[in-house]
Amino acid sequence: MSGEVRERLAQHFVIREWPGSEHAEPFLAEHAPSIAGVATGGDIGLPNEIIDALPALRIIAGYGVGYERIDAGHAAERGILVTHTPDVLNDEVSNTTIALLLAVTRRIVAYDRYAREGRWAREGSPPLAHGIAGKRVGMVGLGRIGMTIAQKLGVFGCEVVYHSRNRRDDVSFQHYPDLIAMAGGCDILIVITPGGAATRHLVDRPVIDALGPKGTFINVGRGSVVDERELVAALAEGRLGAAGLDVFEDEPNIPPELISMDNVVLLPHVGSATVETRAAMAGLVIDNLVSFFEHGKAITPVPECRHLQP
Template sequence: MGPKLLQLCTLLPSTHDKLAAHYEVHQWPAEAAREEWLRDNASGVRAVVTGGHLGITNEMIDRLPDLGIVAINGVGYDRVDLDHAKAAGVRLTNTPDVLTDDVADLAVALMLNVMRRLPAADRHVRDGLWPHGPQALTRRASGRRYGIVGLGRIGHAIAERLAGFGGRIAYSGPNRKPVDHDYHADVAALAAKSDVLFVATAASAATRALIDRAVLDALGPEGVLINVARGSVIDEDALVAALAEGRLGGAGLDVFVDEPHVPETLLGLENVVLAPHVGSATRETREAMGNLMLDNLDAFFAGRPLPTPVV
């Protein structure tokens, strides 16, 4: 039996089988049974596998005295206190790169769905309305001014896809990148120059509510916001108000502040396309994520350098 491991997130069956073949895997129980589980099983837990949307609390780190590594099956680590983990001597890994293409694909798909109103078109056909007249006209997605907040791995992949749409691409971020796209240090300035604003920046204290009312108003009543980053990067109350009041033209959202809960107002808006945080949800990417997560665990316990360390 291998090292003792606590699994907090759902994994592909194939990934779970590989994990169970090398580790003593314990599943995180239902909330009512967690205190008892920690009392009886915390000792000896050497690793935790979790998702970026779940992370791990400081309290749990402190209650697992033998914890050595937290392996995130995902790219985000905003739900982990990096300073606390480091102080506790806990390594942290994630699974970057392998999900970049799928998240970028979804970002562009959300843009197309919002601007061409594909969900409404689907309902129009399914509800038998087509014989009674066409769907209302929509808006062209190509040839637009595209702004990208955060030109990291995913932002760059979005830009590569948008290059085929014949528009103009600009971006914002902490630093200028060696690319030909226009750079705006200020996000509101980028929004004012954009028809579609893609949010692809990492979630952190510095980016919390980065997309606020000023940015949304700069994007304007014809503008479209696409978020494939984290819900916390957007002031969600300001977003809901801007959409409901017509100060923002539309939005495509894969992430929310309090997942899986979505603001009720958004559910009734025709200019919004909602997805349940599925940016990386393809069989190919989830398999690759699981394999990289396993590689990090195996390297840690073998004393080798971690493939994708965070701390």
């Protein structure tokens, strides 16, 4: 929690900062009866045992659009509202996605290294890269961020199709209920779907093989959505053309095999990591807490908890 966020929260609430699991017992013994709200990062969450240890808890305000580390269903059963920070990061994550895609297809990172190592002068011009105009892009997920990505891809002349559990009636993009079929007809596959049990290893070997040796894979959703071992193997064996990854299964650990691959661009989970967007996300966390305690209604509850709102 930044100093600015702490100061803003302190204007409305008494702040108790979590001391870490090693000091949890004395902290809970002293403060648990009085804690009515928790602000937590989406990558940190709040375990059920902590939720159950806070008898006065009424709201968990998550920082981030993903909330798989908070059991929203369990919280809802206890009458506890869970919020997240959607929409304010749509533009930045979509911009990162496009930048990552172009970095992979246009070989920006590999070209940078080629120039820095003096190979241009020694060996001449490097191999040609690929453009994305006219390419067919399959979106795995078409929520708020996915839709923003799809709209921006249209500016680049891409044809967009999508896979999701349910077909959207408000878009003209072709819907594929079968992910393997969609991957087989695409040049590029972009994952922008939440993590959790329902999507774990949704992108597995059959999907990767369908995308094929000329395909490009981009993941800006969650690392758990992809079978990472199969992804690494496909890249190493040439069964997949290239990849751009902002998320991983065991963050912050990255499979070492990927480090030396010129056809892979790696980012340290920075999809929304700009000063402006992170400030907007922090502001929404604070606004959710203030609105809930002052007006009885949060601004952006997660779907599992919307029924708790008046």
